[in-house]
Amino acid sequence: MPQISPDFTPAASLAGGVLIGAAATLYLACSGRLSGLSSIIRGTLLKSQGFRWKSTFLGGLGCGAIVWEAIQPTVYGPVIEASPSASTAVPALAGTLVGFGTMLANGCTSGHGVCGLPRLSKRSFAAVGTFMATGVATAVAASKTNSFGLSGLMRTSTQRLPIISVVYAAAMLALPAWALLKSLRAPSVSTADTNAPESSKEPLVKPAPPPATEEDTFASLLAALASGLVFSAGLGLSGMTNPAKVTGFLNVAGDWDPSLAFVMAGAVCLNVVSFNLIYKWKRPLLRSKFEPVTNTTIDMKLLVGSALFGVGWGLGGICPGPGFMGLATGKAQFVTWQMASLVGSCLATHLTSS
Numbered sequence: 001m002p003q004i005s006p007d008f009t010p011a012a013s014l015a016g017g018v019l020i021g022a023a024a025t026l027y028l029a030c031s032g033r034l035s036g037l038s039s040i041i042r043g044t045l046l047k048s049q050g051f052r053w054k055s056t057f058l059g060g061l062g063c064g065a066i067v068w069e070a071i072q073p074t075v076y077g078p079v080i081e082a083s084p085s086a087s088t089a090v091p092a093l094a095g096t097l098v099g100f101g102t103m104l105a106n107g108c109t110s111g112h113g114v115c116g117l118p119r120l121s122k123r124s125f126a127a128v129g130t131f132m133a134t135g136v137a138t139a140v141a142a143s144k145t146n147s148f149g150l151s152g153l154m155r156t157s158t159q160r161l162p163i164i165s166v167v168y169a170a171a172m173l174a175l176p177a178w179a180l181l182k183s184l185r186a187p188s189v190s191t192a193d194t195n196a197p198e199s200s201k202e203p204l205v206k207p208a209p210p211p212a213t214e215e216d217t218f219a220s221l222l223a224a225l226a227s228g229l230v231f232s233a234g235l236g237l238s239g240m241t242n243p244a245k246v247t248g249f250l251n252v253a254g255d256w257d258p259s260l261a262f263v264m265a266g267a268v269c270l271n272v273v274s275f276n277l278i279y280k281w282k283r284p285l286l287r288s289k290f291e292p293v294t295n296t297t298i299d300m301k302l303l304v305g306s307a308l309f310g311v312g313w314g315l316g317g318i319c320p321g322p323g324f325m326g327l328a329t330g331k332a333q334f335v336t337w338q339m340a341s342l343v344g345s346c347l348a349t350h351l352t353s354s
Helices: 010-031 037-045 051-071 089-105 109-114 122-144 162-184 218-238 243-250 259-278 300-316 320-329 332-353
Strands: none
Touching (some): 010 218, 010 259, 037 089, 037 109, 037 332, 089 300, 089 320, 109 259, 109 320, 122 243, 162 218, 218 320, 243 259, 243 300
């Protein structure tokens, strides 16, 4: 029987989990989409399909991260000076594994856990079971082997890079502002010069460009922004943004901190009810249809990706949403992790498409 850690925060973690679930519920109800943070972050950074709504959601998440850093910076871990012997090697390895794994598995704790389990998705149950098993195994093994004999490398750098915080804040404010303003622009109608010769005249009114897609409407983007803000509030309150708290949960062989079980319970229990009610509607509030989940296959790609994600999660204590929020601190730990995660994601995309 593991000993319960004094860092156990059941009330805050449960409340944070409910907020995370509420964010996913809000966005599903308004736009008919699931809030999988790994795909939202990847879609924004790589400017892929759905960039406008994903960047707006991410802007909300980032603005919330900035507020947490301003009012309660300890949600990202202890505020301590950098150690000269500290290393970014572990965040780099962990980030690469998480990025590679979430790309293969097409989801992480939010996509498969917060949004998949409430839908009773067999694929998500398989993913969650796999990454929880490998995450726990990795964290326990690290605690039993003196960090795999790499204790020097496991002392993660807490050095801060202020320029990162400044650029992050500017980007998180600019992205949603740009998307919202873009959605308000009406299609332009141009006329030809009536004094031009008859043979060179163009039609007085040119065909209007194709109408903006539903994802570009002002209302649906506001819903994305609000959902991102609520999601960040839940992640910070729950303790998910503190890597030490995450590894304290996964390391069941030490002073166990079961707080994160309360996070998932709060989110999933809320969404089991809300998702099933919402999916009975004919359409979401702000779009004409729900975005379907087409992949229901449990295959090696899912299992291997989930396993790799679990190893990276257990090693670094960071998953996609909290990792992105951590950039607000400017800590080298989070910067290195995010860069490595993007590299891992791109590598997985290249290998699976070749």
